[in-house]
Amino acid sequence: MIGLLYHGHKVIVLYSLIFILILDKVSGDCKCGNGTKQGNNSEALKYKLSAIAAVLAAGGIGVSLPLLGKRYAALNPENDxxxxxxxxxxxxxLATGFIHILPDAFRSLTSPCLDENPWGKFPFTGFVAMMASIGTLMIDTVATTFYKKVHFSKAKQVSVDEEAAEDDHTGHVHLHTHGHAHDGPAAPSHETSLSDLVRQRIISQVLELGILVHSVIIGISLGASVSPGTIKPLMAALSFHQFFEGMGLGGCISQAKFKSLTTMVMTLFFSLTTPMGIGIGIGISRVYNDNSTKALIIEGSFNSASSGILIYMALVDLLAADFLNPKMQNNARLQLGAHLSLLLGAGCMSFLAKWA
Structure with a gap:
C-alpha cells in the first residue's frame, strides 16, 4: 500500500510540475531577453527525435546494468x-547536484526578471536547497522508522506462530523470555539485515524522486530549443548523464531487492521521464517563454529542491554508507579504487557541464 501511495504521489508531483510549467511559459508576462526564437525548426526536430531515442536507450541501459548482478558475478552488489x-x-x-542543477537554479532565481519580485531579494536558491536536504533527512528518518516497525512486528508475529505450532506438535510447553537461548545470536543478525534492506528501499525511492524532478525540467528545456547547435551537444551530454545516473539508481534498486513488478516500474519511470519531458518541450516549443516570471520561480525552486535532495543522497546515503562500510575500511586497495572512481565520476560529469 505504501509503495502504491509513493508511486501515485510521484506521478502527481511530476505531472503537476509539467502542467504548471506549460501554463506559465505560455502566459508569462516578463519581457526580459529576446522573446522571439530563431532557428531551423525542421532540422531541430530531427535532432530532438534522435535525442529521445538516445536518452531512452542510455537511461535504460544504465539503470539495467546493476540489476544484472544476479546473473553476472562482476556486477553483484557484494562484489568489490x-x-x-x-x-x-x-x-x-554529486556533480549533477552541484555542477548542473544548482547553477541553473541560481540563474533562474537571480534573473533580472525577478528584480522587482521578493524572489530576487533573498537567496532563495540556497534556502530551498537547504530545506530540501533537511526535508529529505526527515522523510528518510520517519519512513525508515515506520518500515522497521511494520516489518519487525510481522517478523516477530511469524516467530511466535512458529513457536506455538512447534509446541502443539511436540506436546511440550516451553518457557520463552525474549527469545530462544540457542538462536539468540541469530536474531540480531536477522534484524540487522532486515534493517539494511528497509534502509536501501527508502534510499532508492527518495533518490529516484530527486532524479525524476530534474529529468522533467531538462527534458522540457531540450525539447523546447529550436537551435540544432544547442541540441546536438546537449543530446550527447544528456545521454551520458542518464547512463551514469541510471547506474547509481540501478545499484540502489538492486540492493533494495524489490519485487519484480516494483523494480520494473521504477526502471521504466527513470528511463521514460526525460524522453517524456523532451516530447512535452517539442509540443510547447512554439509558445515557450523561458523568461516568464512564474516559470523562472518554479524552475528555480524545483531545481534547488532537486539539487538539495541529490547532494544529500549522494553524500549521506551513497558515499557515507559505502565508504564507512567495514568491508571497505579493511581493504586499502578497495578504498583506493573507490576514491579514484568517485573522483573520476565527479570529474566526467563536471566536464559535461561545458555542453549541458
Whole structure:
C-alpha cells in the first residue's frame, strides 16, 4: 500500500510540475531577453527525435546494468567491482547536484526578471536547497522508522506462530523470555539485515524522486530549443548523464531487492521521464517563454529542491554508507579504487557541464 501511495504521489508531483510549467511559459508576462526564437525548426526536430531515442536507450541501459548482478558475478552488489562502480555513479550524482542543477537554479532565481519580485531579494536558491536536504533527512528518518516497525512486528508475529505450532506438535510447553537461548545470536543478525534492506528501499525511492524532478525540467528545456547547435551537444551530454545516473539508481534498486513488478516500474519511470519531458518541450516549443516570471520561480525552486535532495543522497546515503562500510575500511586497495572512481565520476560529469 505504501509503495502504491509513493508511486501515485510521484506521478502527481511530476505531472503537476509539467502542467504548471506549460501554463506559465505560455502566459508569462516578463519581457526580459529576446522573446522571439530563431532557428531551423525542421532540422531541430530531427535532432530532438534522435535525442529521445538516445536518452531512452542510455537511461535504460544504465539503470539495467546493476540489476544484472544476479546473473553476472562482476556486477553483484557484494562484489568489490560493484563498490567502485557505485562510487563512480555517486560522483556523477554529486556533480549533477552541484555542477548542473544548482547553477541553473541560481540563474533562474537571480534573473533580472525577478528584480522587482521578493524572489530576487533573498537567496532563495540556497534556502530551498537547504530545506530540501533537511526535508529529505526527515522523510528518510520517519519512513525508515515506520518500515522497521511494520516489518519487525510481522517478523516477530511469524516467530511466535512458529513457536506455538512447534509446541502443539511436540506436546511440550516451553518457557520463552525474549527469545530462544540457542538462536539468540541469530536474531540480531536477522534484524540487522532486515534493517539494511528497509534502509536501501527508502534510499532508492527518495533518490529516484530527486532524479525524476530534474529529468522533467531538462527534458522540457531540450525539447523546447529550436537551435540544432544547442541540441546536438546537449543530446550527447544528456545521454551520458542518464547512463551514469541510471547506474547509481540501478545499484540502489538492486540492493533494495524489490519485487519484480516494483523494480520494473521504477526502471521504466527513470528511463521514460526525460524522453517524456523532451516530447512535452517539442509540443510547447512554439509558445515557450523561458523568461516568464512564474516559470523562472518554479524552475528555480524545483531545481534547488532537486539539487538539495541529490547532494544529500549522494553524500549521506551513497558515499557515507559505502565508504564507512567495514568491508571497505579493511581493504586499502578497495578504498583506493573507490576514491579514484568517485573522483573520476565527479570529474566526467563536471566536464559535461561545458555542453549541458
Amino acid at each position: 567491482v560493484f563498490f567502485m562502480i557505485k562510487a563512480f555513479a555517486a560522483g556523477v550524482i
